[in-house]
Ligand SMILES: Nc1ncnc2c1ncn2[C@@H]1O[C@H](COP(=O)(O)OP(=O)(O)OP(=O)(O)O)[C@@H](O)[C@H]1O
């Protein structure tokens with residue numbers, strides 16, 4: 001048996017639901033992640049901050065294997081996502097079914113919404129439950145309607161994505177993610193593509209999710225939001241985690257020069 | 269058999285009614301050869317409908333194979349498209365009919381049933397030809413599905429087939445439908461070439477009638493009938509296009 005299939009020995013006291021171990025990723029010659037480890041304990045919000053190009057999106061995408069890490073592994077609920085031996089590149093997924101199941105439990109919300117343009121808002125939300133989870137159409141519709149109501153766009157259910165504002169589209173994308181009843185929500189700068197006046201409505205939905213105890217990993221440049229909702233803040237710099245801790249710790253007394261500089265550049 | 273029988277009866281009935289209905293306005297020359305024209309008209313429609321339906325299915329498969337990163341799929345599909353798009357339809361028809369056909373029953377075995385009959389050769393070649401063109405069109409549609417939407421499909425846990433069927437192909441069809449409509453109109457016009465391998469389609473019948481009367485007026489009727497065909501085809505394709513299209517920002521309603 002592959003020794004890497006044993007649960008990580010250095011697990012945190014309260015066994016984290018998701019744990020990322022020494023992830024490395026290069027694009028060509030550019031080393032984007034240089035051995036990043038991260039833990040997302042249940043019911044906690046972990047925020048990733050850092051300058052543009054520091055590898056935040058890449059790290060998030062390595063978690064659901066939209067990007068395959070060159071080295072390192074992702075553990076979900078004590079099970080390692082099946083990737084081939086890193087010593088024999090290129091690395092690939094060795095068990096597609098297992099990865100599909102894992103992805104269904106990790107919902108991702110993208111910066112550019114990525115709603116399916118040919119389906120109505122309701123269909124966007126029911127698509128995953130019906131065609132991935134195998135839920136009945138009636139049940140999926142009922143649940144989707146409730147979720148759309150919850151994010152405040154129930155009246156838009158029969159519209160197509162292009163007919164909605166950015167803020168409405170992102171809320172629909174969040175409803176689509178929630179419909180999968182995911183264990184973890186991954187957010188990649190969900191408000192960066194929005195006009196300033198639309199940011200609030202999306203952050204409000206995310207705040208509610210944090211309050212209800214969802215496990216979330218959030219990449220965001222909205223520092224006041226990060227400070228308010230995070231249990232832990234992780235600062236990425238040139239593909240390494242150079243600082244992590246509670247929001248008060250990071251925001252009030254950053255230890256590294258890089259983090260100080262970054263914070264002063266984003267908080268005027 | 270029963271279906272073939274009633275289809276034949278319907279054709280005869282339609283042909284009779286059309287010729288009788290048109291008789292008050294038919295010039296004498298047309299009236300005399302009306303059943304022939306209508307017969308040919310039906311053959312052209314049959315070839316068009318069957319070739320475009322079979323061609324559509326094959327083209328989707330080819331387009332998916334073309335965009336696959338498995339070389340064993342993409343390379344043969346590429347070669348198929350390259351060969352059948354890169355050679356004239358007329359040459360393809362003649363090679364299949366006169367070339368392969370010359371091997372006869374001994375050389376071709378059961379395939380002889382297809383190769384001895386210009387109609388079936390015409391149908392096969394038109395299907396192959398349009399599938400090669402349409403595959404290229406659909407491939408363009410597939411690669412133009414926004415990448416983010418494909419990632420969203422993967423991220424939600426869709427497998428290859430679900431992602432293709434639910435997300436990629438519907439949008440690829442939307443994107444490529446105008447170009448595909450154009451290809452079908454070209455197929456209609458190209459189908460006239462089957463008249464060179466003895467098929468009595470609209471063009472074939474026109475040539476037969478012409479060879480008896482040597483009256484150029486005959487071609488005028490052929491042109492009118494082709495225009496009726498391409499006109500109705502355009503309307504049908506437009507209706508399908510409108511059904512495929514989803515509302516865009518233009519029709520945003522708040
Ligand atoms: N698919 C890719 N191919 C090549 N280079 C890539 C790819 N994806 C990301 N990169 C590069 O990796 C680096 C880190 O990118 P990443 O998107 O992770 O940064 P980020 O921290 O999310 O930045 P931002 O705040 O701008 O979103 C960048 O220099 C980027 O150009």
Ligand SMILES: [Mg+2]
Nearest residue numbers: 056057058189
């Ligand atoms: Mg990013």
